[in-house]
Amino acid sequence: MSERIFTAVGTRPVRHDGVDKVTGRANYGADLSLPGMLHGVVVRSPHAHARIRSIDTQAAAAVPGVKGILTGKDFALTNAKLGLGEGAMDLKDMSDNLLAREKALYHGHAVAAVVATSVTAAQEAARLVQVDYDVLEPVLSVDRAMEADAPILHESMVTQAHPAVEPAGSTNVAGRMELKRGDIEAGFKEADIIVERVFRTPTSHQGYIEPHACVVRVNEDGRINIWTTTQGPFLVRDATAAILGLDAANLKVTPSEIGGGFGGKIPVYLEPLAVLLARMTQRPVKMVMTRDEVFRASGPTSATKVRLKMGARKDGTIVAASASLYYEAGAYRGSPSGAGAMCMLAPYSVPNFFIEAYDVVVNKPKVAAYRAPGSPMAALATESVIDEIAQTLGLDQIEMRLQNAVKEGDRAPYGPPYGPIGFRQVLEAVRNSAHWKSPVAPGIGRGLACGFWFNAGMSSSATVTLGSDGSAAVVTGNPDIGGTRVAQAQMVAEELGIPVERVRPIVADTDTAGFTEITAGSRTCYATGMAVIDASRDVREQLRGRAAKIWGVPLDETRWEHGSVAPVNPSAERTALTVSELASKLAKTGGPIIGHAAVNPPMAGPAFAAHICDLEVDRETGRSRVVRYTAIQDAGKAVHPSYVEGQMQGGASQGIGWALNEEYIYSANGVMENAGFLDYRMPVASDLPMIDTIIVEVPHPAHPYGVRGVGEVPIVPPLGAVANAMSHATGLRFTELPLSPPRVLERITQGS
């Protein structure tokens, strides 16, 4: 790929939606109110595992202001599956998760919904819904779930295995997959050192600040309007339609501004219920989760157990690895264990390996995606074991990783060879960084860890319209979570040669925008960006046609020059026409210009990252503090470097929180005891230092600018970086997260 000179891409303009967001004008999920609107509240199971014998709604219905009550009997379970990119979503499970039918499968599982004229009345009535439960033993860990005498969550569950295995009776193992290469026994025989450890990570939550919220209005003609905070308006439309047996063409989903998602705002939790309640009452219905509900009943990420055994030669060459990954799926199948298995060794060339990954159901909320789902927990194992091997062999942490680092042409553990990738460049950037070169202060531990994520492609659409004033509007269907509007405007500006301020990026509803997959998988800037670029180029082609018309020459006697159309053979009458000049003549030359594009590109180029963490530990209390942190990442091409840095810093801080303090704390009967921001301890401003960033740019050849996704991989390295820092600060190996003060002090006291 030849070096391209960019004008708009790579700059840092102010985001177009910024003023609305700093003045309070931007509308988020809970900000819409409609005349005559009712309020829906969900009744939730107080038990983690219970059979529902009966539900009595009489007393609740008698509360003044109550307009309707919904239970699982009110809509049938669908057997449909919704194909979404690579993963088919099981709508039967999603439907049962919306309202429990036979069994409540986790504390907080929805069992009924009440709609009333006020939130207060609805809450009052919700308390009066009488559910008769047959309480069952909850299953709260993968260890318990896989024991022979464990209670079974789903009597009908069969292990979906690759390679296939014979079904063997009732199970909580929803899935199993294997990856292998070479001969691991022979590989381990070549090893001079073998390290084997078992790692555990807790259930943790994305922690977006905006709770789930939606408003639904059913029109007289049966058209249904859904306003909601979501990462995927088309997904909300299609999932809601399929679950309720409606024609998707009758649903219009308008995404509000979204107050964070990180994967957690992909599933539907409220929308189908609100549709049913709105149809039942023929009034608009608003539903907003409380923070408590967000923790208990949305989708956190898996608690995991990962066993990793790795062998290396004295010189640091990794010769073999075997691993078992056990990921909790929550109440229904679908943990990211397979992704964990595929990512686990992806940064390193390992000639012999065997990885098995289990997807295990437990009585906890169904997990949702959380930023590079599955990869951080697997990377914790890999990076900790490599750190230990390097330390034991007396090797430099970077040298050992460089020695094994994958490069173009090496085969990924999941099969195909890598194209151009930037892992070695990332490691070199670590070595050359001010942070890595600085001495480690006494009492501080310095940890290094790396990470890998695939980055998604998938379908996207874009429309670019040119105004007669030479400005442009770009319409897409991806909610803007972290600055994708401005990035798309930069792409239009880049292609049309107009100032980025003259481009209006618009996130449209499902009736207006062409079909576009979710804002997730680090795909928006990449895949939707490709559609935006193609749509802009479509405008360019049309502009050439207009110039040809003006000059009275064939199309091939015109060519695009940045921001204008130029004649191939210039003359006194024929000089280049700028976009503005051409735009002013639109009506005369054939009417408005609208550029379209729709794409379904392959997965974006893989992203690699490395983080450096300096940690100070109070050896008397076990309390620790991150004192310096640097995140390094291959972005392919940073379209808006500030927002790329922001993704890196945000991912790092989420990962630091996960490593140090965040966890779902469960009672023995499966009740989450810390369902609030007070005790689910996410990092606050005073917990963190500035987070330095280094953006590496190894272009991805499938993208016109070389863009890779950037949003997810920054959460992969922090678990290992913090754990390794803790190990170096204390001289002890830590394999269980979070590294909370009591756990750290206990290890220090034991001194083993």
Add this chain to the structure above:
Amino acid sequence: MAIVHFSSTLTRHTGGLHQITMDAPRVHELLEALVARFPGLAYELEHLAVAIDGEVRPDAAYEALTSQSEIYFVPKIAGGFN
């Protein structure tokens, strides 16, 4: 002739073959031919994505193949979501 690679987990269905070459205009025809030759692959291939020349494609059925195309089958991960 596209070059098709089988992972170790698939070789149990291919009689131990790690690699074959096969003539097919598109992924669709390739998959049909593979299943005809190795019926045991049917279930596995249904649950795998296709990588053509290193590019993982979620919806590859009608992608054209050339004589140099290298094919791998990749576990379906849910890119960014699951």
Add this chain to the structure above:
Amino acid sequence: MSKLHIETLVNGEPVEFLCAPDETLLSALRNGLGLTGTKEGCGTGDCGACSVIMNDRLVASCLVLAAEAQGASVTTVEGIAQGEALHPLQQAFLDEAALQCGICTPGFIVASKALLDMHPDPSEQQVRYWLAGNLCRCTGYDKIVRAVLGAAAKMRSAQA
């Protein structure tokens, strides 16, 4: 339940509203007065998204009863800009890319204004501790802290 009639000053304007005895100031602002710039992230005073300035004090409006606002002066995010002119903090948040999803931004803007009103020249550590009651999950706080320090410097030089 009978409603209370409350008179208060919001963003310098006298306003009246009716509220239930147990209604929060946050609810009165959002639902009663339509000022939805103030956000609810937790309802328990732990996230700061609902921050407003009441009688020159930064408070979590989810932990203030609307009835307490009788006779008070309340500043919300909608009252920070002066007409068409953004407050230097708002401009700094835009320039520094100190917001990603933006849901916490109103709370941070209001909390930072309360800080700079009291301490025009805060240290990084002062900013971090003052803002510890405002959760941001997207940015890792780096660019927010830079924006506040930058705005403070600009405001000081404008004063000088």
Add this chain to the structure above:
Amino acid sequence: MHTQRFVAPLTVVEALRFIETEPGAAILAGGTDLLVQYQGGIRRPTAFVDVKRIPELMRIAADADGVTIGAGVPAADIAAHPAVRTWWPGLVEAVCLIGSTQIQSRGSLGGNLCNASPAADSTCSLIVNKAVAIVAGSNGERQVPVEHFATAPGKTLLQPGELLVAIRLPKPVAHTADAYQRLIPRSEMDIAVASAAVSVTLDASGVCTSARVAIGAVAPTALLVPDAADALVGSVLGAAALSTAAAAASAAARPIDDKRGPAAYRRTVVGVLTKRVAAIAAARAKEQ
């Protein structure tokens, strides 16, 4: 049921009259505990009695013998008060740890005491500084040493119809200083896992002549620990005395396991904190 009434009396007498007739009413000062409990459905009072319009509850009055802090005065005002800052730096440390900036604008000593959490940040500091709670009732006023005010988590000595009006702190004698620390996993926003306050008085040669030690979050109420104080008195607060005091604090602790920390951890850490704050208090006393 939702709370049906909101009143804002202007005098103590008016407030007392109201709570006498409405025993289900809750006193609302900063609301930073009450309203959280209300939203969580844990407390459902029949009425909110906003006491912040009563002058006695909202002022800090310093005189030659000490300071009287109104029960409703927010933490931020206490921390800013010159006399409080001079005489009780440890109390200032404690009130500055009560929640976020937003919470400090509202949270009060009265609320901290009446909520009766064993982890309340101000309580230990008030105890070591011999603070007394001034309680008004229909039969007049009574004074209760702060260490006796809470009787169990969420329970106090307040009788129905009584109102906590103010907290009186006697001016410390010369070469006396206090300090407070708590252990939380984060740097802010958490509830104390364990906490300790120490006040020491030194003689001219630096020997400790009197001391008070209080520990929090390690028993159903904040505890005054005389054994820990005894370990300090008569010493120059060297390592040995501090270790003995730490051991005494750990021994006095009766912690439980909960989501905020295991019992064994709390027991250990409360000793560490005791040792550390005693050293800080001693250094401050020496500086005087």
